[in-house]
Amino acid sequence: MLFPQGRSTAAPQLGAMFDTKMEARNKSEQTLAALAVSEPAQIPALFAEIRARFDSEVLSAEDESSWKRFRDAWLGRKSGVLALITDNWLKPATPQLKRAVGQELNQIRAHVESTIEERRKSVEAGAAESAGARDRVDLSLPGVLRPLGSHHLIRQVLQQIEDIFVSIGFSVVEGPEIETPYYNFEALNIPEFHPVRDDMDTFYLQLPKGAPQPLLLRTHTSPMQIRTMEKRQPPVRVIVPGKVYRRDNPDATHSFIFHQVEGLAVDSDITFCDFTGTIEYFVQQFFGPGVKTRFRPSYFPFTEPSVEFDVSCIFCGGSGSAANGGACSKCKGSGWIELFGAGMVDPAVYGFVKYDPKKVSGFAFGMGIDRLAMLKYGIDDIQVFFQNDVRFLRQFP
Ligand code: DAH
Numbered sequence: 001m002l003f004p005q006g007r008s009t010a011a012p013q014l015g016a017m018f019d020t021k022m023e024a025r026n027k028s029e030q031t032l033a034a035l036a037v038s039e040p041a042q043i044p045a046l047f048a049e050i051r052a053r054f055d056s057e058v059l060s061a062e063d064e065s066s067w068k069r070f071r072d073a074w075l076g077r078k079s080g081v082l083a084l085i086t087d088n089w090l091k092p093a094t095p096q097l098k099r100a101v102g103q104e105l106n107q108i109r110a111h112v113e114s115t116i117e118e119r120r121k122s123v124e125a126g127a128a129e130s131a132g133a134r135d136r137v138d139l140s141l142p143g144v145l146r147p148l149g150s151h152h153l154i155r156q157v158l159q160q161i162e163d164i165f166v167s168i169g170f171s172v173v174e175g176p177e178i179e180t181p182y183y184n185f186e187a188l189n190i191p192e193f194h195p196v197r198d199d200m201d202t203f204y205l206q207l208p209k210g211a212p213q214p215l216l217l218r219t220h221t222s223p224m225q226i227r228t229m230e231k232r233q234p235p236v237r238v239i240v241p242g243k244v245y246r247r248d249n250p251d252a253t254h255s256f257i258f259h260q261v262e263g264l265a266v267d268s269d270i271t272f273c274d275f276t277g278t279i280e281y282f283v284q285q286f287f288g289p290g291v292k293t294r295f296r297p298s299y300f301p302f303t304e305p306s307v308e309f310d311v312s313c314i315f316c317g318g319s320g321s322a323a324n325g326g327a328c329s330k331c332k333g334s335g336w337i338e339l340f341g342a343g344m345v346d347p348a349v350y351g352f353v354k355y356d357p358k359k360v361s362g363f364a365f366g367m368g369i370d371r372l373a374m375l376k377y378g379i380d381d382i383q384v385f386f387q388n389d390v391r392f393l394r395q396f397p
Contacts, residue, residue, distance in 0.1 A: 028084040031092055032101075040100040047104040050081065054112055058119055067123045071116050082109055153396040154259055154385055157373040158241050161261050164285045168278065170237045170263070175224040177243055178205065178215050183223035187352040188302040196301055201247050217245035221262035222302065222366055225345075228264060229353035234360050235267040241369070252381045259369035264345070266355070266362030272305075272344060275363035279342065283311055287376060292318060294336065303343025303364055310336040314375055337375060340367035 027035060028050065037046060054074065061067040074081050085105060093101050151159070162172055181192075190196055200219035207215060224240040240262040248254040265278070280293050292312040300306040312318030313335050316328035320335035327333030342365035347357035370382050377396070384392045 028081050028088060031088050032097060033092075037097070038094075040097055043097065043100040043104055047108055050085070051108055051111065054081075054108075054115070058115055061119050061123065062126075063123060064127065067116075067120060070119075074112050074116065082112060150393075150397050152385075152393065153373055153377065154369055156396060157376065158259070158261070158369055160286060161282075161367075161369065161372070162239065162241065164282055165239045165263065168281065170239050170265075173224060173228060173238045173240055174242055175218075175221070175227055175240060177218055177245070179218040179223050180213055180215060182213075183226050184216060184218050184220075187226040187349070188222050189346055189348045189352075190301045194301065203245050203247060218242075219246050220244050220366055221260040222364070224262055225264045225302070225349070225364055226353060229266065229350075229355060234355065234362075235265075236362070237265045237267075239263045250383060252383070253371075255370070255382050255386060257386070258382070261367055261369055263342075263365045263367075264362065265364075266345060266360050268360060270361045270363060272363075275342070275344060278363070279309060279365065283309075283339070286372065287311060287314060290317075298341060298343075300341055300343055302346050302349050303341075304346040306341065306343035309339045309342050309365070311339050311375075313337050315378070339372070339375075340365060342366070 027046070032038075035046070037043070057070065057073075061070040072080060075083075077083055082105070090098065090101050090105055166172065184200075184202075185191070185194075185197060202219045203217040205215045205217075221240045221242050221244060224238075224242075228236060228238050228240075240260075242260065242262075243257055244260050245257050248256050250256065265274070276295070283291055283293050291314065294310045295307040296310060298306045298308040313320070313328055313331035314337065315330040316322060316335065318335045320328055320331060320333045322328045328335075331337050342363065345362045345364050350357040350360060370385055373379065373385070374382060
């Protein structure tokens with residue numbers, strides 16, 4: 001029963017409102033004489049009717065365009081209701097009525113103007129409010145998936161290396177990538193024209209004329225051995241991660257930029273035994289307990305004796321043979337893989353940092369992070385570290 005009832009009550013109401021309006025509009029289009037108004041006493045009721053109509057119509061001005069139409073309907077200069085009243089009622093009014101009509105017209109004009117202005121403000125505010133509603137965040141919408149970045153494999157491996165050395169008492173220091181020849185070479189016991197400089201034939205910076213000394217991109221992290229010992233007295237136990245640069249042509253195992261971790265331990269009683277024990281501990285922690293290690297004699301100007309440190313081949317388990325029966329391609333059948341250079345610090349180096357070689361001893365090592373990462377994760381091309389192809393990076397989240 002609700003529905004027919006609702007309809008039957010609503011319909012006549014709408015009809016009645018419409019009739020009232022039409023009547024009022026029609027009235028302003030007629031003269032007072034035609035409306036049979038001759039007494040001043042009749043005037044207030046006439047205006048009250050107009051005002052009632054205005055007050056109910058103003059509610060329909062809900063947005064900017066309906067507000068404009070409404071304003072023109074009432075204040076339009078030619079055919080607005082107030083203009084019609086002026087033309088049809090005021091101007092032709094008899095002297096007897098003119099005063100009353102004039103007064104009422106002034107009052108209703110003030111009311112109409114101020115109400116329309118108020119309405120403009122509230123329509124504008126309403127528009128702003130609904131624009132706000134449009135921009136409001138809808139918390140029920142499904143979320144936007146933003147993929148998180150992760151550490152580059154080089155950074156992850158560096159972190160592993162740092163953790164291992166920090167756990168046995170080393171601290172981490174970093175140094176400049178732009179070096180002087182003194183730190184990169186001379187203080188490491190590599191004088192000018194020493195043949196090992198050929199390997200490190202390197203990048204020099206173009207400096208203004210009269211610059212006090214040449215500068216180069218460091219070719220290894222070893223200069224930080226010197227800088228550290230200049231600043232600290234023994235005991236010294238540091239590792240130095242960082243980027244290094246060499247004039248190498250890019251291929252699967254060479255890059256003109258790569259990463260090293262330098263290590264240095266100097267104290268009053270460090271022996272070769274401490275050295276091998278530290279390195280073996282590191283390798284077992286890094287690759288796992290199964291790997292074997294060995295030293296081979298080698299040469300570096302800043303260590304004496306110098307060694308090349310090898311691990312049993314991680315790919316063939318040290319057997320030297322591949323799964324198909326042939327020689328393992330990674331270690332070329334030898335069962336060993338060269339890992340990094342190291343040695344006991346050459347007493348000549350202590351001379352550059354004013355340590356007394358009779359009182360101190362120590363060891364140093366320098367390993368390529370890229371190389372360690374390639375061995376541990378079976379990567380056969382160093383270039384992938386620098387290409388930043390996400391298909392590669394995503395394999396190491
Ligand atoms: N600086 C050497 C290089 O880049 C690596 C190295 C070898 C560092 C022996 C050392 C070391 O500290 O003792 O080839």
